[in-house]
Amino acid sequence: MYKIFVYGTLKSEYLQNKLLGHTLESYDAKLEGYSINTGEKYFNVIPNDGGCVKGKVLLVNEKDILYIDQWESVPMYIKDKVKVHSKYGYEDVYIYIKKDKEDKIKLQDDVLNMSNNENLEATIDEFAGTRDTEFPVCDIYLNYYIDLSAGALSDSKKVKDVFTEQVRDKEASFIGYEDLYYENGGQQVSLYYTEDNEKSTLTVIIPVSACNPVRLCEKAFCGKLEIEGGDFADYIYSKYNIKVLKKPKVIIYSSGEIDKSKRVEVLSVAESDVKSNEIIEAADIDISRSDDVKVYAFNNVRIYIPKSFAPCYMERLKSLLSF
Structure with missing residues (x-):
């Protein structure tokens, strides 16, 4: 409690x-x-x-x-x-x-209304x-590689926050918040920029996601995610001067067990050209070799089901950074 x-x-x-x-x-x-x-x-x-x-x-x-x-x-x-x-x-x-x-400050102690x-x-x-209630609550990460020849985040826009301070082995910066839309719904997301040697990545972080992981992945892999009514990649380039490359790599970090049929559904998103038995096999094999977490993976999607899903996001972030 x-x-x-x-x-x-x-x-x-x-x-x-x-x-x-x-x-x-x-x-x-x-x-x-x-x-x-x-x-x-x-x-x-x-x-x-x-x-x-x-x-x-x-x-x-x-x-x-x-x-x-x-x-x-x-x-x-x-x-x-x-x-x-x-x-x-x-x-x-x-x-x-x-x-x-x-943005605006007006301090009070006794307040009757709630907002x-x-x-x-x-x-x-x-x-x-x-909000989605079909899946357990999940943290979802969309990791997009960046075309550095087309521009990258300027040093003036690289900001540290409480999350980037947890990243020790690479340069990580907080970019900002955006309202990401998929299908009929949307959710506020956080954008982070990381540099690791000669690679750079834009990470869209959706902790305790209220969206359906399958619907989100479908839109992400088909390039149909939107921000402010426009194409996600175009918006990111126009606002942040970051050109992202095609499909993201997706991590789904679940607060509870996801049954095999659901794992198949997640791993098979945008993989219609792959034999179904390969996906079924991947959804049945835990590749983690750990008692603390189960991992199921196929191509660009990984599902992590930890034995203990910490109630504080900072603790979960530290666990993910250790993978």
Whole structure:
């Protein structure tokens, strides 16, 4: 069981029911030394001497915390640990805090509303209606090789963040967030640029993905992903001066077991010219040689099913970087 201090939309029982199928047990608590920034559409807490945020501690199980991560757009918001004061005294709990700098600042302590979104319930309904529930929650990585002769990311745009600091054996930079669209839905993604010797890669990171891995891969391999209504590759080149090469290599890192029929479905995406028995065999063979994770692979797709899927994305990222 995990404890999360909440101060905005997660206090909503309507959201909890839509997101989890039930409401969560909770109790009142205070976070001292912080205030709520109400200057943006969704609230965030910011350190502030003398501030004191009134909120609630939610009791959350391992499955529910991943669905909450989906709603909180991890890694735009990341989980950190803080000390709050409740009827149980001072206790350590998790909190969602925006990873990047706020655009507008308006600090308050006592806030009755949960966000500045006037259509919050409609937003919740739309999110709950479009997210995938067919597969376990997955982290998905699309790795595109870059044509360096056509341009590369300038040094002025190479930014370090809490994730790139975990990468030790290559140069990694955070580029920014984009809304990636596939089929009828879309999801905010993070873009990272890595350099390893003479190779460069654009990585599209979708932690706790709300999209269907098969549908996403279909669009990625057919070159039909979109950003702002235009072709993904064209958009990346026009905005970041990065020319990506054809199909990505895909890593799907699953929070739970994926049965064989589903593994076949994932591995066979865009491989219609390959004999089906080869894919079925690949979906049945764990190539990891490890007790900690199962790995199934075919051509440009790898499925990782770890024995333990850490509830904190930073811990999962460290595991992936060790592969």
